[in-house]
Structure formats: C-alpha cells, structure tokens
Amino acid sequence: MKRAPRRGRVLPLAGLLAVAALALGCRVGGAFTAEELAEVAVVSGGDLHLFTPPATLFPDGKAKPLLSFAPVSAAEEMAVAIGVRDDDYYQVRAVQLQSPAFRGAYRLRVNDTPLRLPIYFGYSSLIPYNRIWGEVRLKPGRHTLRFSRDLESVPFPMVLESLWLIPGRERSWLTEAEWLIPGAAGERLRPALGWRSLSGFGEMVFPAQGPGDTLSLPLPEAPAGTTHLAVVLVGGSDRGIAEVSAGGGTFSPPVDTYAPAGGLATKTLVFPAAPGAQMSLTVRCAGKQDRAGGYALGVDGVAFGIDHTYEAEWLVWRGPWAGGPVLRDTAAGRATDRGYLGLTCNDPTQPVEIDLPVPWTGRFRLEMRIAPDPSSGKLQAQFDETLLPEVFDANGEKYIWPQEWVQAGEVALASGDHRLRIWCRDKDPRRRVLRLEAIRFVPLPG
Numbered sequence: 169m170k171r172a173p174r175r176g177r178v179l180p181l182a183g184l185l186a187v188a189a190l191a192l193g194c195r196v197g198g199a200f201t202a203e204e205l206a207e208v209a210v211v212s213g214g215d216l217h218l219f220t221p222p223a224t225l226f227p228d229g230k231a232k233p234l235l236s237f238a239p240v241s242a243a244e245e246m247a248v249a250i251g252v253r254d255d256d257y258y259q260v261r262a263v264q265l266q267s268p269a270f271r272g273a274y275r276l277r278v279n280d281t282p283l284r285l286p287i288y289f290g291y292s293s294l295i296p297y298n299r300i301w302g303e304v305r306l307k308p309g310r311h312t313l314r315f316s317r318d319l320e321s322v323p324f325p326m327v328l329e330s331l332w333l334i335p336g337r338e339r340s341w342l343t344e345a346e347w348l349i350p351g352a353a354g355e356r357l358r359p360a361l362g363w364r365s366l367s368g369f370g371e372m373v374f375p376a377q378g379p380g381d382t383l384s385l386p387l388p389e390a391p392a393g394t395t396h397l398a399v400v401l402v403g404g405s406d407r408g409i410a411e412v413s414a415g416g417g418t419f420s421p422p423v424d425t426y427a428p429a430g431g432l433a434t435k436t437l438v439f440p441a442a443p444g445a446q447m448s449l450t451v452r453c454a455g456k457q458d459r460a461g462g463y464a465l466g467v468d469g470v471a472f473g474i475d476h477t478y479e480a481e482w483l484v485w486r487g488p489w490a491g492g493p494v495l496r497d498t499a500a501g502r503a504t505d506r507g508y509l510g511l512t513c514n515d516p517t518q519p520v521e522i523d524l525p526v527p528w529t530g531r532f533r534l535e536m537r538i539a540p541d542p543s544s545g546k547l548q549a550q551f552d553e554t555l556l557p558e559v560f561d562a563n564g565e566k567y568i569w570p571q572e573w574v575q576a577g578e579v580a581l582a583s584g585d586h587r588l589r590i591w592c593r594d595k596d597p598r599r600r601v602l603r604l605e606a607i608r609f610v611p612l613p614g
Contacts, residue, residue: 200331202235205248211237213244217325238325239317246315246326250333252306257388259303260313261332273318274326278304279311303388371402376453376463383451387414387470390445396473396527397441399449400482401466402434403427408456408463414439415447426460434468436484438525441472476532477608478524481507487520489513489602508539513600519550519589520602529583532609535573540564543601545594549576552586559593562602578612 200208206218215238223231237246252258260276260283276283281304315326374383390397397414403425411419423435441447449470453463471482481493491511511520534551538544544562548555556577588607592600 200248202233202329205235205328205331208248209235209237210247210249211239211244212247213241214239214246216246232329234327234329236325236327237315238323240323242317244316248313248315248331249310250313251310252333253308255305255307257303257305257391259332259334261334262328262330274315275318277314277316278306305389371466371468374451374453374465374467376408376465378463379453379455381453381463383465383467385449385451385467385470387447387449390441390443390447390472391474392443393474394441394443394445394472395476397439397447398471398473398478398482399437399439400434400468400471401425401437402468404464404466405429406460406462406464408460408465409454410465411452411454412437413450413452415441415445416450419450419452422454424457425465426457434484436482436523436525438473438527440527475608476528476610477606479507480509480522480604480606483509483607484523485509485511485520488515488518489520507605509602509604511602511604512543513592513602516592516594516600519591522588522590522607524586524588524607525584526581526586526609527583528581528609531578531580531612533612534576534579534588535608535610536576537573537605537607538562539603539605541601541603543599544603545592545596545599545601547602548591548593550589550591551577551579554579563594563599573608579609581609 202218206216209216215236217236217238218233219236220231220233223229239245260278283304313331317323317326372385374381376383387397399412399414401410401412401423404427407425407427410423410425411421412423413419417439420437423437425435449467451465451467453465456463469482471479489511492509494507494510509522513520534549534556536549538547538560540562541564544564546559546561546563548559550556554577556579558574558576560574560576590602590604592602594600
C-alpha cells in the first residue's frame with residue numbers, strides 16, 4: 169500500500185480555532201476530498217496520513233486518496249474550518265470505509281454543538297460507504313468541524329474518502345431519527361443502521377418493554393415555509409403498536425407496526441407545524457399483536473413539509489404496481505437531495521393508491537411533480553372518490569430534476585386520512601412508468 173505520510177500541525181487547543189478559521193475560504197455545501205481535507209485540517213495531536221491504496225481494493229477498480237486521522241487519546245482533535253453564506257440547516261455526511269467489524273468510533277462537534285451518534289470505522293474492507301453524521305443549524309460566517317475519538321472506543325484511525333456539507337434547500341427536509349438527541353428513555357435506544365430504513369440510512373429503535381413506555385425526541389427548529397411535520401415509522405416482526413404526538417398535541421390513533429419476518433412495513437403520520445416551531449416528537453407503546461415478537465418501535469425519520477408539499481418517496485403506497493421509493497445520488501461521494509417514487513403499472517385497470525394524511529381543512533388545488541421519461545405515458549388522478557378531470561402526459565425524452573408542477577384539479581380537504589389514486593391511461597404498454605417526485609396542495613381563496 170502506497171502511503172504519503174503527512175504529519176498534522178500540532179497546536180495547543182486554545183489556538184486551534186484561530187488557525188482553523190484561516191484555513192478555508194467561504195463556501196456553501198459541496199464536498200471536501202481527502203486531498204482537500206489534508207490541506208486544511210488542523211490537529212491538536214496524533215497523525216494525519218494521506219495515502220492511496222491499490223486500485224484493486226476498490227469495487228470500481230479506481231484508486232482514490234484516503235485521509236487517516238489517528239489520535240493518541242480521545243482529547244486530541246482534527247479541526248476543519250468551513251464557511252457558509254446562508255442561515256440554514258446543514259447535513260454533515262462522511263464517505264468512510266465500510267467494515268463488518270466495527271472498531272474505532274468518532275464523534276463530531278460543529279462549533280460547540282455535538283452531533284448525535286458516533287461513526288464507526290473498521291479495517292476489513294475498503295468499500296466507500298456514505299454515512300450521515302448529523303444535522304446542525306449554521307448562521308452565515310465561519311464555523312469549525314471538530315472530530316475526536318469516542319471515549320468508549322478502542323484506538324483505531326478515522327479514514328475518510330470525502331466529507332460533505334449539504335444545505336437543507338438542496339435536499340428534502342428529512343431528519344434521520346437515529347441521530348436525534350433523545351429526551352426520556354435515551355439510555356434504552358439502540359440506533360439501527362442499514363437496509364431496514366425507508367430513507368436508506370437507518371432508523372431509531374425504541375426497545376419498549378410494554379404498553380405505556382414512552383420515547384421523547386426533541387426536533388430541530390422548523391424551517392421557513394413549514395406547514396406540517398411528517399413522521400415515518402418503520403415496522404418489523406418484533407414491532408408493537410405505536411401512538412405518536414408532536415408538539416405536545418393529542419396522540420394519533422394506534423398504529424400497528426408489525427410486519428412478517430423479512431418485511432418492511434412503513435407508516436407516515438402528519439401533524440400541523442409552523443415556521444420557527446420548537447417541537448418534540450413523542451412515541452408511546454400501546455401494546456402489540458399476538459404475532460409480534462416484541463414491543464419495539466422504530467422511527468425512520470421526520471420531515472418538515474414546506475408549503476403544503478409532500479415528498480413522494482416517503483409516502484405509503486399500495487397496488488399491483490412494481491417499484492418503490494428511490495433516493496437520488498445516494499452513491500458514495502455524491503450529495504442526496506430529492507428522490508422520487510418510481511413505479512411501473514402492471515395492470516392498467518388498477519391504480520396505485522397513495523396514503524395522504526392531511527392536517528388542514530379547506531379548498532386546495534392538487535398538484536403533482538412528475539418527471540418525464542420515455543417509458544411514461546398518460547396519467548389521471550383520483551382524490552378519495554372524486555376522479556379529477558385533468559389527463560396529463562408524462563412521456564418525454566429526458567429525465568431531469570426539478571420538474572414543473574402539473575395541476576390535477578381542485579379538492580375539498582378535511583383534516584384526516586385521504587387517498588390519492590393514479591391511473592395509467594395510456595394504451596401503449598411500453599408507456600407504463602410513473603416517476604412521482606412530490607405532491608402539494610395549493611390553498612384557494614374562499
């Protein structure tokens with residue numbers, strides 16, 4: 169293995185931030201490669217090593233530089249200065265080395281704010297793996313990311329391929345539950361990462377022991393334009409019945425999150441919310457069915473809805489259509505913003521049905537953002553029992569984000585659960601694909 173060792177500058181902690189603040193000019197979002205990190209990182213102890221493993225160790229056969237930080241103690245830090253122009257929530261994402269054998273664990277503080285979970289680093293594989301460290305609100309100006317080894321972790325280097333800082337406006341407002349800082353029952357949480365998550369990253373598992381057990385999760389401040397809060401629950405064979413409330417409001421009706429072994433049942437609940445709101449999410453166990461192996465409850469994430477808009481990829485759907493939610497650009501080293509619900513109609517006499525829990529009352533215009541595709545065709549929407557008049561053609565030569573909004577028709581809303589049905593109206597069997605990005609309700613006067 170070729171190594172290009174680089175000793176980091178060793179500084180007293182008191183002078184760390186002053187030097188780090190000069191390391192990097194102002195930039196919003198984007199990625200730091202390992203080479204860029206090696207140039208701007210400042211360490212208070214330990215070693216920085218920039219090295220390039222053989223190409224044969226990478227799945228795509230392309231060698232990439234990696235940066236290793238090996239602190240001697242948990243008190244030693246690696247600091248990276250960043251600059252932002254906008255007041256926003258920023259997601260910090262690392263492309264690390266994946267390993268089935270977790271060894272070293274590292275924590276991240278942004279200025280003085282600790283993010284929820286440690287990230288684990290192993291040695292068995294050099295497969296790049298996209299991991300979220302957490303989300304933090306940043307004001308315009310300069311800030312510092314500070315990495316340190318977890319106090320409970322065994323000594324093992326942190327190895328990065330790249331580091332991303334993604335502003336909220338460049339992705340959906342999905343906050344991963346597994347890195348929220350819990351209130352009550354925090355010591356009993358077990359963050360679970362991997363395939364079980366609808367979002368593609370992980371879930372927060374609350375190992376409730378019986379009815380009445382309660383989990384409290386304080387949420388980030390609601391961003392500008394917020395009209396609602398969506399909560400995505402994840403089911404499983406060991407899952408119980410959940411009741412959920414937001415902002416101290418009344419609890420939802422009981423939701424049974426049991427799914428057969430190997431299944432992944434999801435449920436999206438929606439609550440009213442307003443810009444600037446400081447809310448907590450409360451999840452309470454209400455029991456379990458006889459087939460369930462336990463009372464555990466899983467929260468995938470929460471999403472602040474902007475301007476009465478629903479991201480399609482976290483809505484629950486059913487029907488004889490093939491496909492499912494797609495999160496764009498989740499490959500290592502690329503930013504994730506908005507995804508879509510990608511489905512193929514297998515039977516044009518049967519629609520796809522999408523659950524739409526709505527917290528508002530009034531008249532609205534239903535609009536959908538559908539990406540054109542050469543395999544898409546004519547579609548028509550039905551809201552509850554009302555077939556909307558507009559038939560729209562989603563056929564197109566290019567699939568480019570973002571798309572224009574399609575007006576499906578006017579609907580009368582009452583607070584509660586509704587159902588959107590989308591019918592395939594194209595006679596050409598080669599045009600049966602639906603790529604639904606988002607749904608929104610535009611308030612109408614009167």
